Amino acid sequence: MSQSPKTPSAQDVLWDSIEAENSGRIAQLESQVQALQASKASGRTQRTNKALADELAEQHQSLTKLEDELADAARRFERRFDAIAMMDIKPRFPETLKKEYRASALAKEPDDFVLYRIIGNDLYPRHRKGQSRDNLRFILENEQPLEGCKKRWVVNRIADPAEESAILTLLKAHHQEWIHIPFSAEEYRRIPLDFDCLPSPGYLASAEFAKLGPEQRQRLLTALYRFKNNYVMNNNGARNRALEAGLGEAKWVLPWDGNCFLTPRAWNRIVEDVRERPWLAYYAVPMTRVLDNQRLVDDHFEPEAVEEPQLIFRNDADERFNEAFCYGRRPKVELFWRLGIPGKWDRWKDDAWEQPRREMGPEAGQFGVAGWVARLYSGMGSLEIGTRQSARARYLVRQEAILSALQSLDYGAFVPNDDISTIKTKGVDELQSYAEKFDLSLNHCVERAGRIVSDIDKNEASFLKEGTDFFQDSLVLSLAWSSTQDFQYLKSAAKLYRRHFYCCTPSTDLIPENSLDVTLELHKTHLAVGGLEALAYFQVVTILVQNGLLSPIEKEIFDHSVTAYINRLWNDKRTRVPQLFTPDMLLEDDLRLLRLLSDAGEYSKGSAVVIESLSSFDSIIAEDGTLPTLLSARNSRSSVAKTLRMGVDLAAIAEVFGINYLEQKLSNGRSLSDSLKWFLSYGSDNWPFCQRDEFDQTLLDPLQVALKNNSFR
Structure with a gap:
């Protein structure tokens, strides 16, 4: 007795329709691609070079468009296939599931x-x-x-x-x-960052990280922010x-x-x-x-x-969403894997820093569409x-x-873009912090400022000199003004700025009409000196603008120069080979760049620098908090103190970017505060490692203050 043919299901009909549609379209596109490629290969000697070049360019454009269409058609086919595959999955043990359900109180609801x-x-x-x-x-x-x-x-x-x-x-x-x-x-x-996801300690300061492409770096940064992501x-x-x-x-x-x-x-x-x-x-x-x-x-x-x-x-289902998986890193898909729901996600691969997937659960396969x-x-x-x-x-x-x-x-502000280009106002307090680094007392600044004003008036200003005198003279003038409120000091600082950067004549202090190119080159040259001198001068310029002594266009030119300087340092950082630098060299570069990024409000780049500098510490801090790579130095105590001081300075700026630098847990649960506690535990005279020269005890003061006054606590 012959059997009647099986009536095709709705899924079968849909599948046949999709298969016919996509197969036909793909065949059509492939035929067009082959025709274009054949056209490219024929008749090239029968045309002039220009005509041939124009035709090839046009055909290349058409070929690219057709290849894109082909890829999109293949993608539509793939998506439809995934959707049908999900519908065609048969539940596991359906008769058992039916029997258990019918016997439950839930069936009566x-x-x-x-x-x-x-x-x-x-x-x-x-x-x-x-x-x-x-x-x-x-x-x-x-x-x-x-x-x-x-x-x-x-x-x-x-x-x-x-x-x-x-x-x-x-x-x-x-x-x-x-x-x-x-x-x-x-x-x-x-909420801290998640350094445990990194493949190895100090990974962000390694040659392996330097080899990653932009997309991989971005995925890794997203993984580091997992705890913050999960909260927000x-x-x-x-x-x-x-x-x-x-x-x-x-x-x-x-x-x-x-x-x-x-x-x-x-x-x-x-x-x-x-x-x-x-x-x-x-x-x-x-x-x-x-x-x-x-x-x-x-x-x-x-x-x-x-x-x-x-x-x-169903309200008796056991599975829940895995809260270890954050937004943007397959939070819902992780449960698809757990339940055995098929789709394109089955072809996705995990990075080394991804959260581990759970295995299929006991209720896998108990789903429908x-x-x-x-x-x-x-x-x-x-x-x-x-x-x-x-x-x-x-x-x-x-x-x-x-x-x-x-x-x-x-x-500190929920804003939708990264278009912040102007220097943030720091004011006199910031200047005075730089003065301390240069050992400049306010009384000394007032005395020295008088001589600088006299030199400027005699047309003997330090803009004629090489080196960093210009930066320090400007800082001294501004500090003298902050101490005495004598406006002549700021006026002299503005004159010094114009004579130095714009080549103004001392008799008029007017900017020459043809000086723009020279000005930009001077900005580039002198700001490239970098270091504390340039950073302090950014605050001087801010004060001059606030007091109406520099015009908006002058401030705009200065900001443009600062942005160019930041970009140069940023590009240098992105192209450097980490293994050619010691960790303290990397930290010093990061500190210089981070100061600029902080003042410029560049929170995206600044956050990246903070995280990568933490990874440099991660590479040198041992499980017990010690810094063993520095202990063999001729003056190990000084080396450790200076490295930790860089960490303290980085921590002060990292606070602007919302990162608790001192307490951030690195690999194996270590933190910079652990290293500070270890180092300071030796007190003034009990250092057991090599220290040939006399140790400067004042190096301990900022470390003790930082450990005591961490504002994140």
């Missing part, structure tokens, strides 16, 4: 739902600022009631107080229920909070992202699929991205949902197109946005 949507921080440039609030408003005004489903919200650690207030006001106005997880700046301030974004923490809250409210809990939108048709599909197989503990809901939210108002909208799914949990959900517009259209380039751009921009948000919070 209605299939009701509670949807928690989690609203977090807008991360520019991944999201437009205010996009979360706009999407919330769109949902509240346009999403219809969902049959058998309660709607709830989680307001998740929004760092911008004004944005948080606006969101809470909007929820209240629409009579919504929500869980509020507040952001605490004080709690955030105490609280991705899986908020999901688990919503899940726990929903377990007592309904049979099925949906802990979803805040930008998820459900049309009536999409919701009905989800409910039908879940109620058809309630004996499964989990459901994956494929997602689609939309570029125009208004399309969702039309209930006939039927997308191709192939993006990373949201999850539904239900309906679809829309992801509302992020405000960045170029990142939402379903192409290979946009997917890659989303990933890169997300990493950039995470670091930018965290570093700006560390720096």
Whole structure:
């Protein structure tokens, strides 16, 4: 007896359709590519060189476009394949699961739902600022009631107080229920970096790190910020909070992202699929991205949902989201792996610094696929197109946005960009700190300033000399003014500035019209001297501008020169070969650059320098806090003291970038404060290692003060 042919399933029909469509398109594109390549190879001797070059350029452009189309077609095929593969997975032990479910009290409960949507921080440039609030408003005004489903919200650690207030006001106005997880700046301030994720001690100061490309470095930095990321974004923490809250409210809990939108048709599909197989503990809901939210108002909208799914949990499900995985580093996908939900993530590889994945859990395979959900517009259209380039751009921009948000919070202001170019005002206190480093007393400065003013008036100013006299003379004049409030000292400092940088004539102090090129070259030459002299002079210029003695254009030129100097130092740091430098040389370079970045408000680069300098200490601090590589020096006590003093100076600046430099745990739980305690434990006269020359006891004072007065405590 012959059997009737098997009726193909909906998945089979969809698969055949997709396979035919993609195979045809790929074949067409391949044919065009081959035709172009053949065209390139023929007839080249029959044309002039120029005509041939023009034709080849045009064909190359067409070929590149076709190759991009081919790659996008392959990507669409791959995404559809992943979506179908997820639907085709058969649950493990279905009959056992059905039997256990039917025997449980849960089977007698209605299939009701509670949807928690989690609203977090807008991360520019991944999201437009205010996009979360706009999407919330769109949902509240346009999403219809969902049959058998309660709607709830989680307001998740929004760092911008004004944005948080606006969101809470909007929820209240629409009579919504929500869980509020507040952001605490004080709690955030105490969160360390995660140096345990590094492959080896001192990795960021190693040749291996220097070989990494920009994307790998960015991923590594994101991993170092894992604890801070987990606090601010609280991705899986908020999901688990919503899940726990929903377990007592309904049979099925949906802990979803805040930008998820459900049309009536999409919701009905989800409910039908879940109620058809309630004996499964989990459901994956494929997602689609939309570029125009208004399309969702039309209930006939039927997308191709192939993006990373949201999850539904039955209220007796055991699994939870892994809170060790932070935003941007596969927080939801880690649970897909745990449950055996297939997809493109099965082809992803881990970096050496990634958190370890959990093995498949006892409930792996106990999932189904239900309906679809829309992801509302992020405000960045170029990142939402379903192409290979946009997917890659989303990933890169997300990493950039995470670091930018965290570093700006560390720096003290939640701002959406890194466009801060002017020198921050430090004032007289900063100048006086430099005076101490140069052993300049205020009384001495007043006495010496009088002679400098006289020299300037006699046209014998130190701008005619080489070396650092110019920097120190300017510092002395400014300090004399701060002590006496005699404005002539600042006027003389302004004259000195113009004569030095603009080649002004002493008789007029007017800037020559043709001096701009000379001026920029002089700035470049003298600022390249670097060190404390140049750093102190940045504060002098700030005071001159504040008191109206330098014009805005002069300040603009100076800022431009400082920016160029910073970029030169930054590029030098990025291209240097670490093994050619000792750790103390690396620290000295980092300290000089960090002072500039701090004054310029460059929080992104500054944070990177802080972290890499910590890694230099990580390479020389032993498990007991000692610095063994320095103990064999001829004057080991002086060497250790000077190295630790650099650490103390770096710590003072690192505080500006929100990093507790002294207490930050490095590899094996060590910290710079451990080394300070070890070194200071020997007191004044008990140093047991080699010290040939007399030790300067004053080197101990700043170390003791730093250990005692760490403001992060």
